[in-house]
Amino acid sequence: MLEIANLSVSYGRVRALDGVEIAIKGAGALHGIIGPNGAGKSTLLDVVTGRRSPSGGAVRYRGKDVTRKSVAWRRRHGMARSFQRTSIFQDLTVREQLTLIARHLGDDRLGDVIEVMNLGDCLDEKAGRIAYGVQRRVDVALALIGRPELLLMDEPGAGLSAEETLNLFLHLRDLVRDRGMAAVVVEHDVDAVFACCDVVTVLDLGRHLATGAPAEIRADARVIAAYLGSAA
């Protein structure tokens, strides 16, 4: 589905990503990405979705090199994302923004998205007026429109309580399995990640540290030293 090959990104002297290699395989799997602050997790999603171009390496999507494709092209070809800092249309009602995008992407099953993200109660409110937690769900809902094949989420649990985050993750896991899509989720809440993800990748200081099943990662000495040990 997605291959990230020897990817590097520099901001001036800072190497945000340094030769990262990750392969996201199958449909129906939730792939977690964890790592300390500044590890390059958001930068990785930015490069994959076309928000930033890499200084080296390539992104292959469905067997095709898409490194130079535009953001809109990637979205129209089934690659969608949500944002660490909520990025929705504050001045539009929830319904207006969902339908605008659904019509553009030719999605006539918007009801599913509304139900899955539980937005039925606030459809006619301006998105800027609803509670923060609901805005986070709108952000994910915008990414779910058009039945994407690959969904990338940057800390969907940011600003939510541990319980809310776990619920959201359980929800996402079911969604990903039901729809048979591939999903990559960046998250700080390691408990939620270990509980729900099928595969976990750890980044540290722009480098790929480890990838494996949650149990392997939890036991990996390097991961404990770099991240889990300090977090615990």
Added chain:
Amino acid sequence: MSGGTTTRVDARGGSLFAGSASVRALVYVALAALLFGFGAIAPTHLASEFVLRIGAGGLLLGMLALSVAFLMSQAGLVVLGAASVYGGVGYLFAIAMSKWDLSPTAALLFAFCTVIAYAAVLGALIVRTNPLAFMMLTLAAGEMISHSVMLEGLRDYTSGADGLVVTFKGAVFGMTAADFANATQFWPIAWSAAWILGFAAFAVRRSRFGAILRAIQENEERMRFSGFGTYLPRLAAFVFVNAIADVCGLLHVLNSGFVSPESLGLSVSTNALVAALVGGVANSTGPIAGGVLFAFAQDQFGAHGFTQLLTGLAVVVFIVLLPRGVIGGLIEGARRRSVLSSKRRRTA
């Protein structure tokens, strides 16, 4: 204001508009048709020629303001070069007739289309930039055009500072040059054009295209991440507002029978901007009303000899006290009042 009056008015309004939305829409359409007909005919009988002239000038300025206001409210972009289209189309019209012997109608079409092509090329280059750069670039392009008509090498075509007298034989759309110059005959034309352009802008605003423009203005990045290209819609909006200014410039030259470097000048552009701000940019009525208001105010101020000073003062007052403009302020006031009275009804 007494609460009793409001309630009574509301009760009456309530029974009148109690029917379904389609009945209400019909009433609105009928009222609009009445207002349109009345506005087209009544002034030509009631007002002096002098007042009609100022009024028509105000409508022209209002239509130019409409083009500025549309782009401002729908795309968040300010145009400071409206005059280059407004005056430029007049020059093209004049030159096409006098130098290339085109018939008036052909010259009109040629001028209109050339300006649209110009807007498309300019837009293609500048709508990608940020709002401030965009504004400065429209200003620069406008100034370039306004200076180019003064070039010695083009004097044969433009007559430099003297400007061009624009007359034509025969008729355009069934009207002779003398008809266009006649204030009584021109008023209904300007009035109708203002309504047509106003409705065009209204329709685009209400369309899916308008919704896309506003969404791009609010969160361009999320639009791209939702699969939208953001460049073409902006370019289309830019061409659309230039088409409005284009029509407006043609009406101006047909009416005045004259083009001069002044019609390309920065003050025409800024007047349009001020008229838009005075009337309010959020709908079609605002800028057009703003243009008329501006024209009459300028005339009054001119009589006292302090045009610039008083205009400046009026602008400051409007922007500080009525940031949504006259029409925007009225709508806001009416809305607040209806919310108040509906609250009162609920509590009663």
